[in-house]
Amino acid sequence: MPDAGVSPQPPLLEVRDLSLSFATARGALPITRNVNFTIAPGERVGLVGESGCGKTVTGLSLLRLLPPQSARIQGDILFNGTNLATLSPRRMRAVRGREIAMIFQEPMSALDPVFTVGDQISEAYRIHFPVSRAEGRERAIAALREVGIPAPERRCDEYPHQLSGGMRQRVMIAMALICKPKLLVADEPTTALDVTVQAQITDLLRSLSERTGTALIFITHDLGVVAETCTRMITMYAGEVVEDAPVDDVLTRPRHPYTSGLLRSLPGLSKRRGVLTSIPGRVPSPNAMPAGCRFRSRCTHVVAGCEQSQPMIEIESGRTARCWRAPELVLPGAVN
Ligand SMILES: Nc1ncnc2c1ncn2[C@@H]1O[C@H](COP(=O)(O)OP(=O)(O)O)[C@@H](O)[C@H]1O
Ligand code: SF4
Numbered sequence: 001m002p003d004a005g006v007s008p009q010p011p012l013l014e015v016r017d018l019s020l021s022f023a024t025a026r027g028a029l030p031i032t033r034n035v036n037f038t039i040a041p042g043e044r045v046g047l048v049g050e051s052g053c054g055k056t057v058t059g060l061s062l063l064r065l066l067p068p069q070s071a072r073i074q075g076d077i078l079f080n081g082t083n084l085a086t087l088s089p090r091r092m093r094a095v096r097g098r099e100i101a102m103i104f105q106e107p108m109s110a111l112d113p114v115f116t117v118g119d120q121i122s123e124a125y126r127i128h129f130p131v132s133r134a135e136g137r138e139r140a141i142a143a144l145r146e147v148g149i150p151a152p153e154r155r156c157d158e159y160p161h162q163l164s165g166g167m168r169q170r171v172m173i174a175m176a177l178i179c180k181p182k183l184l185v186a187d188e189p190t191t192a193l194d195v196t197v198q199a200q201i202t203d204l205l206r207s208l209s210e211r212t213g214t215a216l217i218f219i220t221h222d223l224g225v226v227a228e229t230c231t232r233m234i235t236m237y238a239g240e241v242v243e244d245a246p247v248d249d250v251l252t253r254p255r256h257p258y259t260s261g262l263l264r265s266l267p268g269l270s271k272r273r274g275v276l277t278s279i280p281g282r283v284p285s286p287n288a289m290p291a292g293c294r295f296r297s298r299c300t301h302v303v304a305g306c307e308q309s310q311p312m313i314e315i316e317s318g319r320t321a322r323c324w325r326a327p328e329l330v331l332p333g334a335v336n
């Protein structure tokens with residue numbers, strides 16, 4: 001595994017100035033702006049932020065899964081040097097599932113109720129590799145075993161409704177990883193599950209990533225999950241990346257007031273200090289985005305100068321934050 005942030009290898013994924021807008025009756029509605037980040041091969045990165053900050057649309061943009069009639073993407077999505085932002089729909093289909101896969105919060109919506117789970121996993125493989133149905137079934141059984149499903153030969157012939165929520169999410173992971181993609185985007189994969197199952201699925205994703213070398217973008221509002229699973233954390237606020245840092249550093253010393261606020265509202269990690277606060281106010285909506293720092297109306301560190309638009313600034317190697325005060329502010333984290 002490369003060390004977080006400073007990788008000697010060329011990046012697997014390099015997102016450059018990615019902006020997304022939706023066409024509406026009243027014109028283009030900007031959703032994300034100039035999103036920049038890189039993912040090294042095998043790296044596990046948490047993408048965090050409150051609801052509505054643009055995490056899901058960023059994940060969907062990478063796989064070009066947004067509605068083509070309304071979504072407009074600008075910028076570059078360089079995956080192993082190929083720009084996915086401009087790839088033809090046909091070539092994009094060859095990347096999706098094969099090179100980059102995605103799993104979602106609600107596995108039931110991604111599974112087809114009328115086919116067995118074995119058929120669906122097998123199909124995910126046969127789209128990209130021309131093997132017989134029998135071999136596809138063997139691979140599906142092996143994939144179910146890999147994700148810890150007991151009696152995979154029998155489970156293979158069951159329908160999604162016969163499985164528990166946790167088992168269904170395991171099936172989705174099996175389907176996502178059967179072609180050995182280089183990158184898995186997991187969008188809140190445990191949010192719909194109960195707490196003990198959440199921990200099992202999180203562990204499974206981390207161990208599969210470690211074993212297979214698949215890089216992981218773990219989209220979540222749960223910073224505890226990021227602490228346990230990832231080596232780097234990217235914080236999004238109101239459609240922009242506001243902080244990008246190695247997990248260990250950001251947990252102890254966040255550099256952006258928003259990240260600090262998120263960490264302080266995290267029960268598990270803040271408990272020891274006895275401080276548990278939530279950030280007052282709410283994320284501005286895309287059609288009422290303020291000028292200058294987008295976090296300004298909620299920031300307790302705001303001063304004259306914050307009404308200027310904020311670029312990402314490098315604080316130290318491998319650490320950036322979108323706050324001109326970041327170098328001088330000493331902000332509380334989750335672990336002191
Ligand atoms: N298809 C769409 N059309 C218009 N706006 C959308 C669409 N999908 C998402 N949005 C808007 O984009 C913003 C970011 O949404 P999302 O990526 O789902 O946030 P998150 O995953 O961080 O909760 C939200 O304001 C949401 O309302
Ligand atoms: S730029 Fe100003 S308002 Fe924005 S996060 Fe930094 S201190 Fe707060």
Ligand SMILES: [Mg+2]
Pocket residue numbers: 055056057188
């Ligand atoms: Mg989301």
